[in-house]
Amino acid sequence: MTLTQELQVILFKPQGSIDLQGGKALSEQMAAVVPQAHQLWVIDLTKVNFMDSSGLVPLVKGLKAARQSGCRLVLCNVQAPVRLILELTQLDTVFEIFPTYEDIFTPIKDKSLMLVG
Secondary structure, rough: OOOOOOOOEEEEOOOEEEEEHHHHHHHHHHHHHOOOEEEEEEEOOOEEEEOHHHHHHHHHHHHHHHHHHEEEEEEEOHHHHHHHHHHHHOOHOOEEEEEOOHHHHOOOHHHHOOOOO
16 A cells, blocks of 8 residues: 655745734734644745844744644745845744745755755
């Protein structure tokens, strides 16, 4: 007998600014999802042009909730101003960040690019 687990992708697409108000909206969206093991939570930041420190809170809380539930949370399409905030806070080393949504599902062909650890 063979069992296969379908990957369930939960996509969040915040827009505008992730500040106190935008962060609250993102937190509410994420809280509305009942996490299940093996889900992939994707936060697509294509349309986010600003984030401040209060906007980091829902991202970190979401990552914690996802990990506690056996889910994986990744970021993609991170715009330069948002990437700067993630780099300044060193959260760019905590989150998995992909250049595009499609890159999340593209296997790494060059083994030298794989992270070991």
